[in-house]
Amino acid sequence: MRITDLNREGGIGSNSLLVEAGPFTFVVDAGLHPKLAGNQAMPDFAHIEDRHIDFVMVTHCHLDHIGSLPILLQQHPEARVLMSLPSQMLVERMLHNSCNVMKRQKAELRIAEYPLFTHEDVERIANRFEPLKYEQTLSFERAGQTLTLTLHQAGHVAGAGGFEVHHDGHSVFFTGDVLFDDQRTIGGARFPQPKRFDAMVIETTRGGTERAEGITRASEVHRLLGTIRATLERGGSILIPVFALGRMQELLTLINEARKDGRLPRCPVFGAGLGLDIADYFDQISKRTQLIRYSRKTAKELRLKRPPRQLKPGKEPPEQGIYILSSGMLVERTPSYQLAATLLAHGRNSICFVGYCDPDTPGGKLLETKPGQTFVFEAFDYQCQVRAQVERFEMSGHADREEILAFALAAEPKTIMLTHGDPDARDWFSAQLNDAEHSVRVIDPPPLQAVELFE
Incomplete structure (x- = not known):
């Protein structure tokens, strides 16, 4: 399995991963970078070239994860688009709001490329959004091979999901953005525990943040x-x-x-x-x-x-x-x-x-x-x-670094890939994983460079 981080800036921003597993190819999220503008805010979809995309997996509806979705789907009209039911109910509203923001920024900041997509573009792709139930497994067949995907509740925001992929005897878990604590409006992550995975792709947002002792x-x-x-x-x-x-x-x-x-x-x-x-x-x-x-x-x-x-x-x-x-x-x-x-x-x-x-x-x-x-x-x-x-106030929608680390190590993966984090956050996770009791190969993927998950 090969993974390419399409976020040309790395860190946290235009989140998007290209995943290639045998005859299957899929994309995880398609965001817009909140600190950049115009085409520079987008993932580098040119890197996908003319590959056939089987599906796009949307982990949740924050714009740094869905903001360029209409552009990706225009380029790949055959790709299925999978997400939780709450996300399917929210995604159109979020994308329409993004259109409004881009129109305003075009006028105020004179950004020539804006809007990157229109309300009509959003309406044209709306019927492609397929809802998945949590714990539901979906199978794909091609060239005599099978790939299965199972979505799990991730906390964080309404509809957020992490998911596991099984292919060619290997299992991989993608956390997406995760919060294990219950909130007033939604429950926390309900990830499969304990369960072994060969590899994991984990968010590292709060890797640079140390929570003071006694703070809950x-x-x-x-x-x-x-x-x-x-x-x-x-x-x-x-x-x-x-x-x-x-x-x-x-x-x-x-x-x-x-x-x-x-x-x-x-x-x-x-x-x-x-x-x-x-x-x-x-x-x-x-x-x-x-x-x-x-x-x-x-x-x-x-x-x-x-x-x-x-x-x-x-x-x-x-x-x-x-x-x-x-x-x-x-x-x-x-x-x-x-x-x-x-x-x-x-x-x-x-x-x-x-x-x-x-x-x-x-x-x-x-x-x-x-x-x-x-x-x-x-x-x-x-x-x-x-x-x-x-x-x-420490009320973030992201799990503490120690919680994600504990979840990841409990699965005893051979490989862990780091995503969605600034350099200091990734450095902390790398250091902790390198000191783990069992040997873990740690990958901090350079932008736009394909990385083999299994050696």
């Missing part, structure tokens, strides 16, 4: 609620930047529960954007499956409000409250970025990050800025001293 998801939720309560008591507002898929619905549920049981006082709660549309999809998914714990009742009980449209940097919003807004990394010109510019200069407010922030994004840069130092909102040509309380 429950303790971080408790600390977050304490920060929100203290901020409200001193007359301030709270911004919680969130990812539209997964994190917003999780926070809406958490805040609603905390208000109902008295852990938080009743106050205005604000939400906006794609995340609220996705919340409606969560309601539909929960009615069709037992995989999501969310309903429209949550927003009604919160009496969710829209934030004011006209916001001026440095001037606080007219109404105090809790603002749950995307993007999770304060990407420029998003609702969270706009609101942060109104809150940051005032000491009674708080900005609470609850997920991964790339160091190069405005959110990542803000987390590195100390109180009293100057922070620049470049899109607004506005700067201010950091006076608001800025905190990070």
Whole structure:
């Protein structure tokens, strides 16, 4: 089995893997790089050339995993497209939103290639999305050989899946993006354990992040609620930047529960954007499956409000409250970025990050800025001293590095390939795996170079 990382930049970005197993060829994910623009944000699909693609396996619906899917499917009209049922219900909405974002960026940033695909392109491929049930096995036959694929619940976000592949006497497990802990809205990963695999392809997102001793998801939720309560008591507002898929619905549920049981006082709660549309999809998914714990009742009980449209940097919003807004990394010109510019200069407010922030994004840069130092909102040509309380809470949708390492080693694979991680994250996994009790061949694949999984 040969695997080629089609993400030309490596690291975390335009996630896509080309997998060749005897007469079978398939692709895992087709994303867009969140920090690049135009054609440079895409995987290098030219590397696939004219190969016949049997199927595309979509692990989940974050745009760094599906953002270039319409382009790949245009180039390979015969390829089947496989994903979980929740992902199949979400993927079109996510891709249509990506069209809207690209159109706006074309106008604002003058990116000539945008949009990379249109709403009509998304509609043309919609009937090709095939839902798989978790634990369902699908078989492919060609040239007297068989390849089987089984999807498993991966936590992380609604519909996320890891999967195992069996071919020619070998077994390989792809984790995808994984979270083992249960969340308020979805259950954690339900991977096959204990089970032996010959090889594994694992995500390494949090390989560079060491969780302090005694810190748990429950303790971080408790600390977050304490920060929100203290901020409200001193007359301030709270911004919680969130990812539209997964994190917003999780926070809406958490805040609603905390208000109902008295852990938080009743106050205005604000939400906006794609995340609220996705919340409606969560309601539909929960009615069709037992995989999501969310309903429209949550927003009604919160009496969710829209934030004011006209916001001026440095001037606080007219109404105090809790603002749950995307993007999770304060990407420029998003609702969270706009609101942060109104809150940051005032000491009674708080900005609470609850997920991964790339160091190069405005959110990542803000987390590195100390109180009293100057922070620049470049899109607004506005700067201010950091006076608001800025905190990070370990509530990531990705599993801790120790958890992934333990899962991988328990399967006793002969080979482990590292994906979806920055260099320091991959270095940590490499070092730990090289010190493992049983011998493991570790592959950190160079971009666009085919690597043999089995020697």
